[in-house]
Amino acid sequence: MDSGSATWAVRNDKTMKLEPIVRHVARNPKPPYSSPPMSVRPTAPPDLLAARRLISVDDLSDADIAYILDLAEHYAGYLRRSDPAPKRLTGKTQINLFFEDSTRTNLSFELAGKKLGADVINVPVAASSVHKGESHVDTAQTMAAMAADVMVVRAKDEALHYELDDVLPCAVVNGGAGKTEHPTQALLDAAAIRSEFETLDGLVIAICGDIKHSRVAGSDARLFARLGAEVRFVGPAHLMPDDDQFTVVPRIDTLKDGLSGADIAMGLRMQFERMGDGAEDAARGFYDEFGLTHETLKLAKPGARVMHPGPMNRGVEISGALADDKELSLVLRQVFYGVPTRMACLDALLTRGE
Ligand code: CP
Numbered sequence: 001m002d003s004g005s006a007t008w009a010v011r012n013d014k015t016m017k018l019e020p021i022v023r024h025v026a027r028n029p030k031p032p033y034s035s036p037p038m039s040v041r042p043t044a045p046p047d048l049l050a051a052r053r054l055i056s057v058d059d060l061s062d063a064d065i066a067y068i069l070d071l072a073e074h075y076a077g078y079l080r081r082s083d084p085a086p087k088r089l090t091g092k093t094q095i096n097l098f099f100e101d102s103t104r105t106n107l108s109f110e111l112a113g114k115k116l117g118a119d120v121i122n123v124p125v126a127a128s129s130v131h132k133g134e135s136h137v138d139t140a141q142t143m144a145a146m147a148a149d150v151m152v153v154r155a156k157d158e159a160l161h162y163e164l165d166d167v168l169p170c171a172v173v174n175g176g177a178g179k180t181e182h183p184t185q186a187l188l189d190a191a192a193i194r195s196e197f198e199t200l201d202g203l204v205i206a207i208c209g210d211i212k213h214s215r216v217a218g219s220d221a222r223l224f225a226r227l228g229a230e231v232r233f234v235g236p237a238h239l240m241p242d243d244d245q246f247t248v249v250p251r252i253d254t255l256k257d258g259l260s261g262a263d264i265a266m267g268l269r270m271q272f273e274r275m276g277d278g279a280e281d282a283a284r285g286f287y288d289e290f291g292l293t294h295e296t297l298k299l300a301k302p303g304a305r306v307m308h309p310g311p312m313n314r315g316v317e318i319s320g321a322l323a324d325d326k327e328l329s330l331v332l333r334q335v336f337y338g339v340p341t342r343m344a345c346l347d348a349l350l351t352r353g354e
Helices: 062-081 104-115 136-144 160-167 183-197 215-226 255-259 276-283 286-290 331-351
Strands: 007-009 015-017 093-098 119-122 150-155 171-177 204-208 230-234 264-267 305-307
Touching (some): 093 104, 093 136, 104 119, 104 171, 104 183, 160 171, 183 305, 183 331, 204 215
């Protein structure tokens, strides 16, 4: 086992200390594929979500993570049975403020809040006063003044969530921040992995492709390592994070070596919109060398699964046939877990487990 720490500079010169990324070499024997039974509501740890926000994986204690994943599995049971969930957020107001496009995150947060009884508003940013020049902070403060209890924010500006946390009277949840963090995606990915492998402890997880521009990679690497997985970044040098970031995560520049011994190959979307003029060059030859297909998945451990947070570029980072493979692909399972995981996050943040 080795350990270390890294710092991750974000815009506005804010620097967050990262948890050590720990690599576990040992691998538990593969457990049977089943969801852990979670029919009884888990007990909240003392001082649940003491940070009173969810902007980074680092806002979560180990006990918070364990509780949220167990609560997500508990709520997943309601969804599977089509049972109404307890209306624990009745009277609460949830604002979804997405300055960047979203399908999965925005709509699953909406569904999550509604299932728990909250009043949920999706701010129609494209038709809002942002286009009259109102700043993002003023827009958020305006929405918060409507007695909001929680605001889910997606923005390109990686410092905005912290700025809002300082000025808003409500809890701030990160629904995606530039290239840095997407903590609820990491939690739902972990929930989906647990539903397949029972635990992340000892798993080898290869995060493949455009790591440089991916907020999912940042949050996944930090969360998975804390849950005991060995995390690797796999891709060409030009799609790797800067040298001073994630210094303890191994970087592997061939799929053959990167997938060797892996339980999970996590594909990432090629984030063309963040590449500027280099977009065409970044994609050239990528699929031939790093595309996840039925053939390349054979480089991983027998029984390995493929994941992708979406949206996918079929034929760029993953083949459509593999993405749609009902046995090998967990892509739609990830989408499913988005709702109960976000229910768990909202519940934990707004009820503090009471
Ligand atoms: N995975 C993800 O964040 O998807 P959306 O951009 O559709 O929310």
